[in-house]
Amino acid sequence: MLEEMGKAAKRASYHLAVLSSAQKNQALALIADYLEQDSESILQANQMDVQQARENGLSKAMLDRLQLTQSRLEGIANDVRQVCNLTDPVGKVIDGSVLDSGLNLERRRVPLGVVGVIYEARPNVTVDTAALCLKTGNAVILRGGKETHRTNQATVKVIQRALEKAGLPADAVQAIESPDRALVTELLKLDRYVDMLIPRGGAGLHKLCREQSTIPVITGGIGVCHIYVDQGMDVEQALKIIVNAKTQRPSTCNTVETLLVNAQDATQFLPQLSQRMHEVGVSLHACPRALPLLSQGPAPVTPVQESELDDEWLSLDLNVVVVEGLDGAIEHIREHGTQHSDAILTRNMHHADRFVREVDSSAVYVNASTRFTDGGQFGLGAEVAVSTQKLHARGPMGLEALTTYKWIGYGDDLVRR
């Protein structure tokens, strides 16, 4: 069955690849309209998913992410309309020249072809991903979490009706309907038809894809992010940035998980940190050197376990480690970081420069919060995923990451000498 889906997606992708931006935008606008007009079928399916999830004892937070309402659906439709406004990267000439041989060569952006997306519970990802893939002329095969499979199925049916109305192949957007997990493994081997795989979920899903997939995968999304407070940093400004990076939205991957404090300032800085963290409800996990200094402050503190330095908290918890200056900070980040987002807070330009050059992360910051790592914040218009690997795309991925290029050579009946 997956073989058939792959074949159909590939066929659809040939059709999509030659559409103009106007044609693609027209289809997107229709999808947005249909999502609003046909909301009933989607909301009904969603109610069944929510009911089932409640019976299965899903957490309240998960249930909330799962649930759709008319106004949420309108929000999703409006997001699709936003995608129309983005610049279409397809067709752009990256570079070109007439070579010594006489060959007139250019490199032009083209769609990838077929994109596979595996994601977890949130139903808005279905629409979001489909819209971004269509905008860039790609067909997409979606595999959502089993908790939302009725919602996804209903949503994709609406999208397909809009596609047909727009004169495009319905197979441009397909969803794997069965919640059977074996189909994920099968999808990972569909390299004959699928050009790129994007897992959107936890570390386990990324690991599965990296290990099992024969399709090129974009992995990422795991962020053990660090902030290093350098010697002589302004304490008030440092605390402001730390509070933002830890508490603005603790469940996101760009949230700071470990604070590195240079040894020179630790005695003075850590008590003030404890005070502020107490005020914003953050619990601390301290290294042996930080522990006695933090124990006197009001914020709850426990000794940090080595393994906790390698994991995301995704909660109001913060590791605190005292390091020997910049070298110690860089060393720590190399050992424990996930190459997502790391920041230095400093007044020393030489240190800022070294940090930026020597810390090998997707995003490095000087005197700014790690929370900025985000497609919207970076002005990419949309975020397909956040990559923490180094090939193809790194950090927040915009529309360009859904394209590749082809070399086009024109000759006047030209042969190679």
Place this chain on the structure above:
Amino acid sequence: MLEEMGKAAKRASYHLAVLSSAQKNQALALIADYLEQDSESILQANQMDVQQARENGLSKAMLDRLQLTQSRLEGIANDVRQVCNLTDPVGKVIDGSVLDSGLNLERRRVPLGVVGVIYEARPNVTVDTAALCLKTGNAVILRGGKETHRTNQATVKVIQRALEKAGLPADAVQAIESPDRALVTELLKLDRYVDMLIPRGGAGLHKLCREQSTIPVITGGIGVCHIYVDQGMDVEQALKIIVNAKTQRPSTCNTVETLLVNAQDATQFLPQLSQRMHEVGVSLHACPRALPLLSQGPAPVTPVQESELDDEWLSLDLNVVVVEGLDGAIEHIREHGTQHSDAILTRNMHHADRFVREVDSSAVYVNASTRFTDGGQFGLGAEVAVSTQKLHARGPMGLEALTTYKWIGYGDDLVRR
């Protein structure tokens, strides 16, 4: 053992990442000098490899590729000096701006880190690959074919001595010395240290890497290339290009393997094709429609097997298939191509445009030979590999393909709102 190599390579990569272009070029110049000065140790090791290969009954062509001489070694050293002249992509700012939030954001090219290269018999690849990786600030772990393992070992020793002389870590270039095949599988799982894997070899090696590797892989190199002769094409010019694409160097991946001839002109075109192919020593493999027309000509012809349309000949053999115009040609290429290089020979601008847009290959040509797909011909200065996948790099890969980028954000004590 591989774990230790990986760790050492990663450490070396941190050192390499912050070198200036001048420092890297100095090291490359020293490597070139040392290869010439210490040629004896390399040539001796090579003699033993050649001797062994002869005993193992390797073909004459293979032996020739294996063998080094003083002058070949000088050629290799000069190739390293050429790499000094290439522009270093590292440090280049791709784009940047001050965002609404006040964040001063730029995207800068940085080395990948550690590159793994698995290749077959040719000893020049050892030096070539090491030079390109060093130039881009990457450490490299090399795994050459077992036929050249003594040569490679001696060569890497010389390179390491030059690195040390230049004040760089010797671990920047390491070779897996044991010919044990299990080490390849182990290398494929070293994702903790190796950032990108480049297989340089046959289809089997690429398949192994795609299936087994947990490291992002660049696969490619397999070229079932097509030339489509459109209706009304000038016969003499068409034959000139076909001869070049088939006979200039038949063993390369950009050689044409299948000629598609539009049905309208087949009766007139095919006898002339047979005549010319006969003159240049090419054997033909014809589809049922082409067979009777070619059977009257002087070139040897047999019926083509379906499976032969999906494989490289890499010899003076050419498939000939009659197709129903441009649509038939595009259909055939989609079914049998490997997305390497495909050409249309035409006088019809509309057809040229459709071919370029609808054929989804790394390189598409209008009235030019498929032989142009090559880093040197494309003006890239060097060729790391030819990718036929769509992620990261497509077609001939130059130095830029050995880099990634990082996002660098400067703030004036900036938090996200």
